[in-house]
Amino acid sequence: MGIFSYRVVTYNLNDGQINTTIANYRGGKLRIKNYYPQFVLADPEDITVINIPWDIIQMTFLELPPTKKERDRIRAAELEIRRIYNLSEDLIISCIPSAFGKCLVFFLKKSDFFRFLSSYNIDFIPDVAYPNILAELLIVKKFPGRWVYVVLGEHTSGIVIMNREHILNVRMIDLSLNEINHIVKEETGFEIFEIENSGNEELIGQAKKIVDSITYDILGIIGREVIISINTTEQEKLSIEMVDGISLVCRSSIIKEAILSAEFDFKSKLSEAILTLRPHPQLSLAELGLLYRGGLELGKVKSITW
Amino acid sequence: MEKLNLSPGKKRVLKFSTFLVILVISLSPAISFLSASYFIKERKVSKLLISYPEVFNNISSPNLKNLDIQVESLLSSLKNRETQLRMANNEIKKYIIEAYKSTYFLRYFFSYVSNSENSYFLTNTIYDGERFYLDFYEYGVETRISTSTIYKDLARFYSDVLVSLLEERNFLGNIKYFHYVWEGKK
Numbered sequence: 417m418g419i420f421s422y423r424v425v426t427y428n429l430n431d432g433q434i435n436t437t438i439a440n441y442r443g444g445k446l447r448i449k450n451y452y453p454q455f456v457l458a459d460p461e462d463i464t465v466i467n468i469p470w471d472i473i474q475m476t477f478l479e480l481p482p483t484k485k486e487r488d489r490i491r492a493a494e495l496e497i498r499r500i501y502n503l504s505e506d507l508i509i510s511c512i513p514s515a516f517g518k519c520l521v522f523f524l525k526k527s528d529f530f531r532f533l534s535s536y537n538i539d540f541i542p543d544v545a546y547p548n549i550l551a552e553l554l555i556v557k558k559f560p561g562r563w564v565y566v567v568l569g570e571h572t573s574g575i576v577i578m579n580r581e582h583i584l585n586v587r588m589i590d591l592s593l594n595e596i597n598h599i600v601k602e603e604t605g606f607e608i609f610e611i612e613n614s615g616n617e618e619l620i621g622q623a624k625k626i627v628d629s630i631t632y633d634i635l636g637i638i639g640r641e642v643i644i645s646i647n648t649t650e651q652e653k654l655s656i657e658m659v660d661g662i663s664l665v666c667r668s669s670i671i672k673e674a675i676l677s678a679e680f681d682f683k684s685k686l687s688e689a690i691l692t693l694r695p696h697p698q699l700s701l702a703e704l705g706l707l708y709r710g711g712l713e714l715g716k717v718k719s720i721t722w
Numbered sequence: 723m724e725k726l727n728l729s730p731g732k733k734r735v736l737k738f739s740t741f742l743v744i745l746v747i748s749l750s751p752a753i754s755f756l757s758a759s760y761f762i763k764e765r766k767v768s769k770l771l772i773s774y775p776e777v778f779n780n781i782s783s784p785n786l787k788n789l790d791i792q793v794e795s796l797l798s799s800l801k802n803r804e805t806q807l808r809m810a811n812n813e814i815k816k817y818i819i820e821a822y823k824s825t826y827f828l829r830y831f832f833s834y835v836s837n838s839e840n841s842y843f844l845t846n847t848i849y850d851g852e853r854f855y856l857d858f859y860e861y862g863v864e865t866r867i868s869t870s871t872i873y874k875d876l877a878r879f880y881s882d883v884l885v886s887l888l889e890e891r892n893f894l895g896n897i898k899y900f901h902y903v904w905e906g907k908k
Contacts, residue, residue, distance in 0.1 A: 460735045468728055510726050522728055529730070545729035554724065581723060712724055 423449075424710035425458040426465040428703050429536050430571040437703050439711075444718040446711045451698055455537070464542040465710040467702060469572065470588050472528040473547055476500070477651060480511070480519045493521045515582040515651060522547065544709055549574035549586065551705035552665055557690040561660035562652075564642055565689065568666040570594050570700055575638075575645045577654070585649040589641040591634065593668060600626050608668050613697045620670070627674045634671075635680045642682070656682060665689040667701050693720050823879050823908055827854045830875060831904070838866040854880075856904040861893060865900045872904070880906035 421442040428435040436456040439448040441463075450456075458464050478496050483489045490509050497503065506526035514520040529545070546554075549567045556565065558581055565576045570593045577585040593608075600608045603626050604619060611619045642662065646654045662685045666672045672688060693704055704720060711717035771778045781792050828847065835842045840862030848855040860867060869885045876883045882905075889901035 459737070461737050461740065466729075473728065508728055508730050510728050512723055512726050522726065524728060526730065529728075541732040542729050543732060543734075544727050546726065547728065550723065550726065583723065709724070 422714050423459065423462040424465065424707055424714070425456070425462045426703060426706040426710055427455065427536075427538070427542070428467055428700070428706065429469075429532075429538075430467075432536075434536055435703065437699065437707060439707055439720070441711050441714050441717075444716045446707055446717055446720040448696075448699075448707070448720065448722045458540075463544070463710045463713050464540070465544040465546065465706045466533075466538070466542045467551055467706055468524070468529075468532070468545045468547050470548055470574070470586075472524050472532060473522055474501075474524065475520065475522050475586060477514060477518045478521050479517070480521075486511075489519070493519065493523075497521065497523055513582070515579050515584065518651070520583055543713060544706075546706060546709050548572050548702065549576060549588070550583075551709065552701040554705040554708050555691050555693045555701065556663065556665050557692050559661060559663070562654065562658060564645065564659055564662045566638055566642065566662060566664050568593055568664070568671070569702055570597075570667070575641055577645055577649055577659075579652070584651050584654075585645055587641060587645040587648070589637060591637050593666070593671070596627065596630065596634070596668075596671060599630065608670060609697070612669055623670050624674065627670050628678075631674045631678045632680075635675060635678055638675075639681055659685060662686045663689040665701065667695065696720075696722055698722075820908075824849070824851070826879055827856065827876065827904070827906065830872075831856055831858075834867075834872070835860075838862075840866050851908075853907050854905065856902075858902055860900040860902060861897055862900075863896055863898070865890075867900070867902060876904070876906055880908055882907040 421440050424439045424441055424446065426437045426439075428437070433453070434455040436450075436452045436454065437448060438450045438452075438456070438458075439446045441447075476497070478493055480489055480492050480496070483492065489511055493511055494507060494509050497507065497509065503525075507523050508526055508529055509521060509523045511519045511521050533539075533541075549569065549572065552567045552569055553565055553576055558578060560580050562577070562579050562584075565578060567574050567576065568591065572588060573591045573593075574586060574588045576583060576587075597608045600606070600611070600623050604611065604622050606614075606619060608623055608627075611623045614620075643656065646656055646659065662682060664672060664675060664686060666675075666689075676686060676688060691701075693708065695701065695704065707720055708717050711720075777793060777796065780796055781789075827849075831844075835858075840860050842858055842860050844856070844858040846855065846857035865887075867885075867887075869887070872885050873883055876885070884903070884905045886903050887900055888903055889899075891899055893899045
């Protein structure tokens with residue numbers, strides 16, 4: 417009943433799997449009611465949120481004239497994009513303000529969007545569609561200055577370079593927590609998140625040893641990708657010395673510890689990310705981020721509780 | 723970053739049931755106010771009806787518009803009935819008094835003479851509705867008829883009362899007879 421309390425339903429679509437989270441929004445607080453590892457149909461009155469993979473999204477920085485109405489700005493962006501990329505299909509466009517007076521414009525083809533939806537058998541249009549890595553970043557505290565956020569997600573990971581609240585660059589990296597999880601599961605028979613939640617010292621020790629053995633490989637990938645991201649930032653000429661810090665966003669505490677304690681090049685700049693919302697063992701950070709974004713449609717979100 | 727939305731968006735809809743609930747909630751103050759005022763009005767009216775049964779049992783039509791006129795007519799009709807009853811009452815009283823007066827002289831005579839030890843012989847009684855005439859003989863040593871007393875008593879109800887001793891004669895030994903006539907006008 418959508419009179420005083422609203423529902424937010426998020427669908428986390430990854431690798432053919434759909435995770436549904438249903439939460440009640442009341443007075444700025446989101447209260448999670450249910451979590452299903454499958455698709456659950458939502459009410460037409462609910463706010464539905466899905467995540468979008470980066471392979472169908474394109475991103476560009478544009479100089480747009482300042483307009484009062486959002487619609488006009490999007491129209492101007494659309495014209496620019498069509499001109500630059502020579503596109504004639506229907507596009508979905510969204511702008512966010514960025515540094516130096518420019519706008520960061522995300523766009524994707526409508527046909528790609530609908531194809532993505534139908535590949536998961538979703539036949540309704542959701543209220544909000546939010547890109548993958550940025551969903552995790554929504555619930556991470558942003559520090560002033562130039563920071564590099566390394567987001568290790570379960571299915572996709574990425575690096576986002578930000579200047580305060582403005583995004584300077586986004587780069588996907590070929591690493592996911594599920595790969596590490598797979599290795600741990602092969603060796604111990606349990607998933608890394610199960611091991612962390614169980615509190616079983618022996619298992620945790622085992623998992624730590626396994627993760628330590630692959631830490632350097634992980635760090636190698638991360639280090640390389642961070643350098644590439646910094647160098648490919650077009651908006652600002654950045655170098656590693658100009659970066660104020662590198663923030664690691666990761667759900668698994670074992671992997672976080674392993675990375676933070678290992679010795680590598682920019683260890684001095686590396687730190688753990690601070691989350692603005694309390695994480696829950698059953699939900700991934702991406703799902704929390706999507707819930708937060710869904711709640712923002714209804715008003716301020718002060719907390720998310722189970 | 724929070725404003726980013728890569729969905730073409732869908733229209734926010736309201737379920738029909740939600741709409742009905744909102745409608746009921748928004749109408750409920752008005753409905754409750756109306757029903758409360760109706761009940762208060764009914765209570766006041768019934769209190770009024772109970773406290774004045776004489777008026778409301780006799781008012782014919784439930785049309786409350788001409789209530790004051792109806793009450794006026796009811797009042798005047800009741801006044802008329804009152805005068806009628808009063809008149810009837812007076813008539814009956816008069817009739818009773820008349821009837822009483824018609825027989826009073828005779829009853830008085832009988833009660834008077836029964837208290838006396840003399841013998842009496844009533845020869846004539848005439849009453850035509852207006853005047854009465856009593857003619858009797860009293861036999862005794864001396865008369866027990868006190869003219870003044872009888873005059874006084876009969877004058878209470880009758881006018882032109884005449885108590886006259888017509889004749890006094892010796893009868894037997896020391897017994898005399900006295901011939902009295904009592905007359906009067908109603």
